[in-house]
Amino acid sequence: MTNAKQPLALVAGGAGFIGSHLCAALLDRGFSVLCLDNLQTSRPVNVENLARHQGFHFIKADITAPLPRTVLDRSDAITRIYNLACAASPPQYQADPEHTMLTNVLGTDRLLRLAERSGARFLLTSTSEVYGDPETHPQKEDYRGWVNCTGPRACYDEGKRAAEAMSFDFARLGRADVRVARIFNTYGPHMHPDDGRVVSNLICQALSGRDITIYGDGSQTRSFCYVSDMVDGLIRLMETDGLPSAPINLGNPEEYSVNELLEQILGLVETSGETVYRPLPVDDPRRRRPDIASARRWLGWAPQVPLADGLASTCDWFAAELGCSGLAASGAGARRTMPLAAVR
């Protein structure tokens, strides 16, 4: 195919937790990468090692503003647009709810228009938060959710629902080739230590010897997907032809309570901290687990990394990041044998 474009991916939010792993994986697969990020919640260090790569270009930009000239000038060359831009943990996205909403709606619109202009495929990373506090278990893609549209989480949950709506409107009108992933809890290296999410919270508190905070009684369940599995799912979703025009759940269907998660972490990290229980935040979902039948069927995808292995790598990474010791001899340090191609 001599006329085919060289693969060039734009990754909005590319310096974030999942975004940085996605950029690395795309470079591994021969893509050049335009990494757009406003560095609001992500950190330049996440992509520091990628900057040496000839095909990697970092552009500091906020997608709520008009796209920078450096992007528009290359629009004809862009073949894939991944939209991962948005603060994703409640304390971070609630710090400026107006910006969160506009990132999801206005920012997604700008990237959809870029996809229309460039002919690039567009992938929106939506979220399990579109299901709110779900009444059915596990959540299938046709479940319409139980979201409080006036509460403090709505800027994110409703922003993502609105971004999905826009994406499928572009698809229905033939304006862009669109895919939507609904991402469930993901964890791994490059998580922000202060993002307030349960995996990073518990690991960082354990490593630092501070008290370990459990919100509610810890019986609420979550599914935890290791980041390399998630990145693999996103690329499959982007690259698979003949998909139905519908969102696809990506996440790990193995369900753990927050207490079980803590137990596993305490098996990896020796800590002097006590466990303390605090009230559940407003609108915190009680349970959430993806039905991934659609991802299995259409993408041949399912998570491969067991929680124990993923947690070991994550604890290792956080220990190095925080300059802590405290890894148990039987724990992470001893079993860092898992291949982690995406972690640089």
Add this chain to the structure above:
Amino acid sequence: MTNAKQPLALVAGGAGFIGSHLCAALLDRGFSVLCLDNLQTSRPVNVENLARHQGFHFIKADITAPLPRTVLDRSDAITRIYNLACAASPPQYQADPEHTMLTNVLGTDRLLRLAERSGARFLLTSTSEVYGDPETHPQKEDYRGWVNCTGPRACYDEGKRAAEAMSFDFARLGRADVRVARIFNTYGPHMHPDDGRVVSNLICQALSGRDITIYGDGSQTRSFCYVSDMVDGLIRLMETDGLPSAPINLGNPEEYSVNELLEQILGLVETSGETVYRPLPVDDPRRRRPDIASARRWLGWAPQVPLADGLASTCDWFAAELGCSGLAASGAGARRTMPLAAVR
């Protein structure tokens, strides 16, 4: 209160069906009115008679674009902002779904920022569509809805949900004094003959002698609120102090099936048209009826105009508008005795 501002209301969507009645009612109450409208689905004729009023100013503007200088220059003087801007019938809001979404999200954001800047109270007209195809009856404000966020109605339903989310975020942060009305089906003079909604559809088809179209079997129910009642509810919501920070349903809780509605109309309009049944559109809600306990309690509001009276006035108006005869002797023409202060 010698320092009090003279009352100046900005009404976005002020040339539309409900907006034009609201402008008239505000002028009656001593407000000056800045009527903003892009005339996308509304018609200048709706506010033609208001233009003679010294306190009425029409500005053609689209709230997805930056607000015009003429508005910003007067921002310090604005005391009330009513946001009624958005195409509201499915064929109209689906014609340009991207614009529908941006009107609700970006447009609402611009008006909220104007409220913050001016210190004006802000009222969002949201919609019963935030409940989607509801699973509970009647709908209370704390029902979270059953909305398909990827379907062809999502640009409107999710756009309004997102606009509610933004409004309550401005309220939570103390950036604006915000009120949100969830408006159920409303009817009356100034409805667009071609807007595809059931009351205008049935009346116009009956008046013109064309076939009368019922979608589904006509057993789906709706509640129909006459426009003067709705305008009264909106003004009460805006002017009442000490409200809880929550949306309030405004609508008529009397439930009629579409077939019953047709029967009443056929009692008012002599027609030669046949009734034909068509498939229900995608995501069309089966039933919808407001619980108005909150409006009764906080606003002392309930609809006053019986359906028979409201339909008679509406048929009269459409007959004049379309230049049709065909009103039954026992029908609208004979009973046009209801006071209609808001209709000019």
